[in-house]
Amino acid sequence: MNLKNLVYFIAIILIISSCAKQSTPMGGPRDEDPPQLIESNPKGQSTEVKPASIELIFDEYIKLDNPTKGIVITPRIDKDKVTFTALKNKVIVELDQELEDSTTYVFNFQKSVIDISEENPAENLKLVFSTGKTIDSLSISGNINYLFQEKKIDYNNTIIGVYPLSDTTNLFNEQPYYLTRADSAGKFQVGNIKNGKYRLYAWNDINGSLKAENKSEEYDFLNDTLTIDHNIEGIQFNLAKSDLTPIRILRSGPFGQNYEIILNRDPAELKIQNDGLGQEYFYTIEDKRIRLFSKSIQTDSIPFQLSLLDSVGSQKDSLIFAKFNTSERKPEKVTQSVNSGKSFYKDLEIEIKFNKPIVDINTDSLYVQYDSAGIIPIEKSFISISDSSKRDLIKINLSLPDSISKEIITLKAADSTFQDIEGQYNLEPIAANYRKLKREGLADAISGKIEGAEPPFIVQLLDQKNQLIKESYIEKNQNYSFSLLQPGTFIIRIIEDTNGNKRWDPSNINSNRNAERVFYFTNEEGKKDIIIRGGWTLEDQNIQGIEKTGITNK
Structure with missing residues (x-):
């Protein structure tokens, strides 16, 4: 074969090879339609049924996304005995437990069922049926607010829990009997509730346990029993952290020539009594550590009466006998x-x-x-x-x-x-x-009125990083003002100091006391930022108090 024929032969092979090469065909438009439920067993709104398993059939292949957390079942059942399975276009829920008599059950799948191709979640997917003759239809609804809004709030993590009054459990030790999650705007509704007396709680379920952690998660509660015999609207929750761990002394003993007392938490108030305090004896407190100092070595133990009060009102009184002996330990440097x-x-x-x-x-x-x-x-x-x-x-x-x-x-x-x-x-x-x-570079003032709340108030001017710039205390009126301000963007926060102790007090569920209200200046667009420039005076920057925890529409 001569060279010319060889070149033609190779060219033909390449053309054939190119034509035979496999490629991904161009697809059609993206599937944006969510899966549609076409059949369920039992059927929605069925009565007098007690299924051992539940089956849902969709119009396309589906899969489950974190069903253990995402699927909400009310009233409470043992989720450890529930198995969720996705098979082609079916979702199968094996219950493996006996359901209660005369009870309406709601399986709210939220966004747990998604299609295979584009992971579009099924919308408003909920299955309701009753083991009795009727479907319970009572509901409660309301709003969620976080008192300290230092960052964007993910309301979807907020659980509203409903517990029968006869149930000895609460939000800290058991999952609720009825529950729902707030929507992205902080609104909620719990439906299909049986007539009865209940207790209501709300908490930020960060860890997904369906129970509240009082040390790390914000929560709130209605301090009255709620009788649900009709649909109830306008329930308000104001969430904030409140550590209920009682304050106590963990240990105490000499520290060099000084004496140290270690606490399990920082006190909100501390009183130390001794006749020589401030003259012969002194103390410091930082990071849950009280350190007592003496000007001189003492051969006898010296009594100090301690009174500790934590933020939720728990008090601890102790008599400490401190020793100030010689020590080979080198004193700490001054910092x-x-x-x-x-x-x-x-x-x-x-x-x-x-x-x-x-x-x-x-x-x-x-x-x-x-x-x-x-x-x-x-x-x-x-x-x-x-x-x-x-x-x-x-x-x-x-x-x-x-x-x-x-x-x-x-x-x-x-x-x-x-x-x-x-x-x-x-x-x-x-x-x-x-x-x-310089005076000419300063803003003259920001002033306004606090409405919908009663003094005394702690009024705080914060920067955009929530750092405290100025603070004032108002005892008898509702007018506030800040003068001679450096230009910038600020946030104004109000604490309604109900008990007049000049600090914010969290809730105490053991004492049935809700947290003191905290609210902010917001403009007509609902934003908290308030901008002031040199030479400006901003008047009538009125601040509206939030609703108290409870039922606003009675």
Whole structure:
């Protein structure tokens, strides 16, 4: 075969090979239709049936997506004995248990049944039947709100649980008898409920256990028994975390020349009583740890009366006998943190937090510098101790004249400026910068009225990272204001301080007490952001209180 014929022969082979090559055919339009239920056994709305298994037939091949969590069955049955299977176009549910007499059952498949091709979920897929002669048809509905909305809320994780009054279980120890999940807007409805008396709860089911974790999950409850003999609307839940673990002392004992008390949680309030407290004895508290200090070695045990109160109102009173003996343990170094980076106008408040009580300050090496040559010495009259029993928080207050035009102001303290109770000095110099603002660059004010709630109020101005910028306490009226603000975007949060203790109190289900309400300024578009610029005054920024936990439509 000559070369010319060989080239023709190879070309023909390549053409034939190309024509014979397999390829994926071009498909038609994407399947966006969800699976449709065409038959079920038992049939929907059937009465006087007690199936051992349930079968659903669809118009296309399907599969199941996390059915154990996604399929909600009410009233409560033992889900450990339920088996879910998908086979071609069928879903089979094996119950393996006896259903209750005269009871309406609801199998809500939510988004657990999806088609094979595009994973479109079946819509509004629910099977209702009764083991008795009638279908229970009562319902309750309402809204979910989270008190502290620091991030976007996934309402779909929120479970509303209904427990018969005769049932001794609750949201912490057993799955509810009836339940549903809130929709993406925080609305919910529980249907097909039997006439009776119930208790209602709502919680953020993060771990998917269908039970609440009081240490890590937000929850709320209706504090009255709910008689369901008609359809009930307007139920309001306001969810927040509330750790019910009682506060207690885990252990106590000497720590070097000091004495340490370890708690299981931080107290909301702490009272320590001893005649020498603030003179001979001092204390610090941080990270569930109380440390007692003595100026001198003590040969006898010293009694201290402790009163601990946690955030939910649990109280623990103890008499501690502390020992302050000599020790070979080397004292800890002095450490401190300063509120550097703070902006101010005219009045500058500096805070220095130490790890131990400070007993002496050398003001000769403590000053504020505003340029290479200009300094303001810190006098003793500028300094205050936040708590004389602790002496671990030093505040320095000074007013800077307008003649100081420099923007950056620096606090400086040489080494050995601060001496603690153990005779230790700060080993390194301290330098902290502050930014002096100009009046013409500040916004004049934000003001408004708090409606739908009663004082006293804690009014908080937060930045976009939910960091506290300013706070005020209103005791007797409903008007709030913040003046001379740095331009920016803010959030205004209101805490309705019902008991007047100047802090937010969570719920206590054991005392049947709901959490204090927390709500925010929102604009006409429902957004929390409030923008203010230099020279602006924003008036009539009214804030509407949220509904209280309970039934709003009675």
